[in-house]
Amino acid sequence: MSQSQSIVLPRVSVEPPPPPVPIRATREPVRVALIGVGLVSRDHHEPGLRLDPRARLAAIADADAALLERRRVEWSDGEPIKTFTVERLPELFADPEIDAVVIATPNHTHKDLAIAAAQAGKHVMCEKPLGLDAHQARAMTAAAEAAGVVNMTAFTYRFAPSMRYLRHLLRNGDLGEPRHFRSQRFLDLPETSWGWRQYKATAGAGDLFDMTIHRLDFAMDLLGPLARICGAVARFAPRDRDASGNPCAPSEVDDWSALIGEFRRGAVGVWEGTTLAKGYHVGGYGHEWAEVNGSEASAVYRMHEPNTLLLGRHGGDLEPIAVPNAFLKPSGSPRDPAQGKPATVFRYDLMWEFVTAIVEGRPAVPSFRAGLNAQIVADAVLVSHQRGSWVEVEPVSLA
Template sequence: MLSTSHLVAGTVFMMATMSFPPSIPPIRVAIVGAGAISEFQHVPGLQLDPRAELVAVCDVDPQRADLLLSKWGARWMTTDFHEVCHSSDVDALIIATPNDTHAPITIAAVQQGKHVLCEKPLGRTAAEVRSMVQAAHRAGVVHMTGFTYRFAPAMRYLRHLLTTGALGQPRHFRSQRFLDLPETSWGWRQVRDRAGAGNLFDMTIHRIDLALDLLGPLTEVCGDVRQFARRTLREDGSPCPASEVDDWSAIIGHFESGAVGVWEGTTLAKGHHHGGFGHEWAEINGSEASAVYRLHQPNQLWRGSPTRDLTPEEVPAEFLTPAGSPRDPKEGVPAVVFRYDVVWEFISAILEPRSAVPDFCDGLAAQLVADAVLQSHRDRRWVTIPTETRP
């Protein structure tokens, strides 16, 4: 039995009392990339999961790795990802580094038989992502893509309503992700060679994944991207090379099912704050009813029909957390804490064992669409999405 509390993302987070058979050794995890998302999401997720143990921290910045080693309670640190890939002390990696490093680190890890949860976008191009899918498949390890928003309770519930027919035949998918971010440097995120693309790969790719998961494959898209902010100054006012990537992206898409989708994402939507979570709206209009998910209130879903205006309803308890999770849904900030369920899914898939959801194939499917959006923008035309069979 275990009952404890953790200091997580600045708040005291109480972990529910639960049992975990002591005979099963924990999955030993190394974090590669001790940056923002590791601190905000992955480490709290690991701290909540008695089936996992954070054993190592790897970051090219030794000071960062050292600092977080003691803060996170890991056993050892390194600046060389090959060391964690070759360590017999590590079962699984969480890769949360800049986008250009995802493929080399993932491939080195899976070749050593390590399970991998890799952040989105999996790579900078579909070709790069395909090499990761193939390597993971050959190695027979568990592979997972960090598409966090699938885990929002309202999104889980929306998926349930859709698959049980409560919305009727889905006709329209709509996604808006508007942030009001400072117009200063994005660091590696504004270097095309490192990031691949800007808002499209950073934000909109999550929403491409949501749509593919809910409505199935897309056949063609017409997309556009644009850069408005040059970002030639860092936060401290010092000059830096101008941004090479988009800060606005938009897509119209046709699904195989006959449904249509519309996406828009920007980091320059002044005033869209919602307590730091920004504006996120994902909606499905079906032949019988409509349903809306909003990130800043992820434990509610808005539902409407010809006889009822769109009205918020509480997400039923069974959709608030994944089955078996020790996370208490009443604890913490709702728009933060569902993100910890990503690690729960990764560890569950390793232990059961089964494929993780979403896996690298889902990462590739989203990347194929994102690549097609860039091609559509370049060629100023609709682009067919290549069909890709799962290995």
């Protein structure tokens, strides 16, 4: 895909954050607050925290007072849990008995919450996307690094066992020279309202920021930074009714996204995501297929079967192989890979990494910088769609 030297492509980049301040280790137990106690905290963050003997749930906060009280009762385990309404969040950030926060709130609140937490000296993990655009993500990254706190983007799928094994095969050269990356993320969701997720002011974008951004992150983790991108988004479902049939303002964001990218190291990639793929329910997990074709072999990760990798070589077929035990979980994680639903329980290791980085006084992986780089590319997709052209991207260093 060579380009003429006479063509000047639009460019999406942000000023890199200044060098980070060194991180200091925090004593055990690490006292964590969950800000936003909806489904993602219920299904992923709280169970992961409960497994870790080095940490405990010290506080919770939410805009819904009834949900907040219900979670306090559900999650109490002998230790008192402080509760904070949204209006009292400054008290949470000032509380010396809280070491770290997890932000699982609507997208438009991420920037201010993360900056306030960092400036108060709290370690912070934030759901994706970090902000409504890369400039917000850059401000969050700069604030966290200037404060010398652990910062982490909740890119859950990096922790899937088959993704961890695929990364190992690439690093080890077992696939040969990487040539192609391919991602499909198809969901069969109802066409009713998404609430705040369907408005630009509160979500930024739809499928692109909610689902495809994960795939941008792990593609760059596997194959290195992207150089340029072209893409498109579309909206098919009006979402002008809620689940009860009551009218609401129609959706403003995409429910389909697709893009083509060129990696700086020479490989190419394609991504497609949709929430409207009828018949792709797959037990509620949806269809996920992420493939790397190398000069020697091809390998495929599938989220609904995360303990199995598909592997094939020239002249043969893709065959399922069990992920070796060493890659089923991070070293030291207390999680038992034989317990629970495989497509759910690997997500608990996200919290394990966050707490480990805090205890060891080191950067977490993936950091806010990884979230910033994914946001730079996602922003470029919107620019590409608007202009109908390729867009150059300039990621920031992860170091």
